[in-house]
Amino acid sequence: MRHVIIGNSIAAIKAVEAIRSVDRKAPITIIADEHGPAYSRCLLPDYLAGTRSEADLSIRSRDFYRQMGVELVLGRAVTKVVPADREVELAGGLRYGYDRLLIATGSSTFMPPIPGLGGNGVFGLRSLGDAKAIQSALPGARRAVVVGAGLVGLEAAYALYRRGLEVTVVEKMPQILPQQFDRRAAHILRQDMETEGIRFILGCGIQEVAGPSLWSRVMGKAGQGVFLEGGERLKAELVVVATGAVPNVGLVQDTGIKVNRGIVVDRFMQTSIPGIYAAGDVAETRDAVTGLYGLSPIWPNAAAQGRIAGLNMAGVQREYSSMVGMQNAVEFREVPAIAVGIVNTPGDDYEVFADYRPDKNYYRKLVMKNDVLVGMILVGDIRSAGVLSGLIKKKANVRTFKHLLRRPDFGYGHLLVKLA
Amino acid sequence: MQRIMLHLDRCNGCLTCTLACAAAHSKSGHIIGAMMEGVQSRIHIQSVKGKAVPVLCRHCEEPACVDACMAGAMQKNPVTGIVTNDGNEQSCVGCWMCIMACPYGVIVQSKDGTVAVKCDGCKDREIPACVEACHTRALEYMDVDEFAAVKRQETAYQLAKPAV
Numbered sequence: 168m169r170h171v172i173i174g175n176s177i178a179a180i181k182a183v184e185a186i187r188s189v190d191r192k193a194p195i196t197i198i199a200d201e202h203g204p205a206y207s208r209c210l211l212p213d214y215l216a217g218t219r220s221e222a223d224l225s226i227r228s229r230d231f232y233r234q235m236g237v238e239l240v241l242g243r244a245v246t247k248v249v250p251a252d253r254e255v256e257l258a259g260g261l262r263y264g265y266d267r268l269l270i271a272t273g274s275s276t277f278m279p280p281i282p283g284l285g286g287n288g289v290f291g292l293r294s295l296g297d298a299k300a301i302q303s304a305l306p307g308a309r310r311a312v313v314v315g316a317g318l319v320g321l322e323a324a325y326a327l328y329r330r331g332l333e334v335t336v337v338e339k340m341p342q343i344l345p346q347q348f349d350r351r352a353a354h355i356l357r358q359d360m361e362t363e364g365i366r367f368i369l370g371c372g373i374q375e376v377a378g379p380s381l382w383s384r385v386m387g388k389a390g391q392g393v394f395l396e397g398g399e400r401l402k403a404e405l406v407v408v409a410t411g412a413v414p415n416v417g418l419v420q421d422t423g424i425k426v427n428r429g430i431v432v433d434r435f436m437q438t439s440i441p442g443i444y445a446a447g448d449v450a451e452t453r454d455a456v457t458g459l460y461g462l463s464p465i466w467p468n469a470a471a472q473g474r475i476a477g478l479n480m481a482g483v484q485r486e487y488s489s490m491v492g493m494q495n496a497v498e499f500r501e502v503p504a505i506a507v508g509i510v511n512t513p514g515d516d517y518e519v520f521a522d523y524r525p526d527k528n529y530y531r532k533l534v535m536k537n538d539v540l541v542g543m544i545l546v547g548d549i550r551s552a553g554v555l556s557g558l559i560k561k562k563a564n565v566r567t568f569k570h571l572l573r574r575p576d577f578g579y580g581h582l583l584v585k586l587a
Numbered sequence: 588m589q590r591i592m593l594h595l596d597r598c599n600g601c602l603t604c605t606l607a608c609a610a611a612h613s614k615s616g617h618i619i620g621a622m623m624e625g626v627q628s629r630i631h632i633q634s635v636k637g638k639a640v641p642v643l644c645r646h647c648e649e650p651a652c653v654d655a656c657m658a659g660a661m662q663k664n665p666v667t668g669i670v671t672n673d674g675n676e677q678s679c680v681g682c683w684m685c686i687m688a689c690p691y692g693v694i695v696q697s698k699d700g701t702v703a704v705k706c707d708g709c710k711d712r713e714i715p716a717c718v719e720a721c722h723t724r725a726l727e728y729m730d731v732d733e734f735a736a737v738k739r740q741e742t743a744y745q746l747a748k749p750a751v
């Protein structure tokens with residue numbers, strides 16, 4: 168059984184470990200377009216801020232690939248999958264044959280159609296290469312504009328701030344973290360960052376990124392920056408675009424593999440073509456809370472999906488139990504915050520408990536539907552996050568202990584006694 | 588491989604296990620020193636309607652905290668089965684993803700808010716400090732298979748258990 172894995176990040180690594188946990192011998196080849204060993208994208212903001220070295224971004228030990236007996240093909244992109252021949256093709260035409268294939272190609276920065284985005288001084292933050300490019304643009308840069316106040320945007324903003332830049336975050340929606348948190352939690356987190364000196368312009372999009380020539384033509388003096396929709400102009404030597412990510416599905420185009428936004432997989436992480444699996448940011452799975460198919464582009468889910476894909480590739484039938492697609496933990500300055508599941512209620516058939524104390528940087532919100540916990544936000548005190556998110560994932564009926572969930576110290580002990 | 592089994596009915600809430608845990612994880616190695624150093628216990632006693640309830644790590648077979656760890660710091664040792672973010676090649680960054688992921692809520696922030704702190708199974712001791720200190724035998728060190736057999740009967744454990 169010959170395994171080929173496209174990608175060399177967390178989903179791929181977990182698949183390798185899973186395959187090796189049941190099969191010491193089968194050949195495994197990893198093909199990835201990045202050059203180095205697997206690293207954590209999530210730590211790139213720390214690298215950018217200068218608080219973590221490149222070596223400390225690795226997620227496995229140096230001799231991981233040797234120990235696992237993995238053949239590595241790095242710095243090479245797969246351009247297409249050829250299911251009819253059970254082969255993948257690299258740029259240049261070289262082909263690799265497989266019996267089982269895992270597509271774990273992740274996602275790329277989405278560049279919105281804004282004029283000037285392709286110019287100098289404009290970056291995404293997705294790969295080590297991106298982070299290095301931003302770093303080499305730091306000398307001489309005094310001001311930065313970050314487009315998009317999602318998780319990556321805010322992390323980038325904080326990293327650049329720690330580098331001593333004056334940072335402005337511009338967000339189209341009226342709040343920061345619009346996909347993860349509600350308005351109140353966003354308010355607390357924004358204030359925490361504003362106290363530090365990071366500036367926010369909310370409810371406003373970018374019209375154009377102006378390079379030096381356009382800037383001097385319009386403004387009559389040297390500089391560069393962005394023009395906002397409202398007409399305001401922000402001078403900035405550095406622009407980071409963080410308005411989302413798109414799954415890397417180009418290599419399966421016209422193969423017959425079913426793709427929505429990502430590659431659709433079944434309960435065994437298998438695509439619509441037998442023998443071909445997908446996992447991580449590139450895959451579409453069923454969400455534990457909503458029951459709907461969709462992307463779940465977060466680290467823990469990529470890890471779990473990679474593991475399940477690997478087991479199935481190695482012949483051990485294991486179902487993916489569905490994870491919560493939306494679950495995030497953040498701490499930009501000093502207020503920890505966690506959001507899981509449905510936090511902005513789409514209708515009135517939800518029961519909401521909220522304890523909001525912005526002066527104390529404290530917020531606890533629980534969202535229930537038919538006595539099942541479907542979402543939560545914890546700001547300031549995150550002690551019960553794990554037990555609550557476990558209940559969300561399990562769709563547990565909480566009717567008999569609902570009142571206990573409100574306590575900041577609600578924990579597994581309460582469950583143990585209640586259910587004994 | 589061995590695990591710590593909790594016999595809830597035997598616990599009288601004396602907190603000796605928490606002191607022993609802190610001592611075992613202190614530089615000085617004793618309780619007074621642990622208090623001066625401000626060392627946290629990794630086993631937690633919750634008070635539920637006046638009843639003391641120890642909450643401790645299960646060192647799960649497929650730990651949600653390991654999947655969630657974006658630094659690669661949280662690992663399950665394939666030989667001992669111990670799950671820890673301490674003493675591995677990669678270091679904890681304090682992102683709190685493991686706190687969000689652990690359905691037993693046994694991982695906490697360090698006092699200075701920089702790293703996640705959890706039970707490391709007292710990997711350098713023969714018997715974990717908390718078990719050794721427990722006078723009422725509420726904590727018992729037992730073989731992992733026996734442990735699993737008992738746990739299968741426990742409603743709360745099954746409810747919380749990571750599903751993937």
Ligand SMILES: Cc1cc2nc3c(=O)[nH]c(=O)nc-3n(C[C@H](O)[C@H](O)[C@H](O)COP(=O)(O)OP(=O)(O)OC[C@H]3O[C@@H](n4cnc5c(N)ncnc54)[C@H](O)[C@@H]3O)c2cc1C
Pocket residue numbers: 173174175176177178179198199200201207208209210211212243244245246271272273274292293294318319322415418446447448449464465466467469496657682
């Ligand atoms: C700045 C930043 C911060 C983040 N913070 C968090 C966080 O706090 N919490 C969280 O849960 N998630 C976070 N994420 C998201 C998290 O990093 C991803 O969910 C995770 O990395 C997905 O892993 P993956 O294995 O699916 O793919 P990726 O990590 O995207 O890796 C894809 C791999 O595929 C390779 N590849 C792609 N296309 C090809 C091709 N055609 N041929 C060959 N190789 C190819 C790449 O080289 C790479 O090795 C963050 C992401 C970023 C960028």
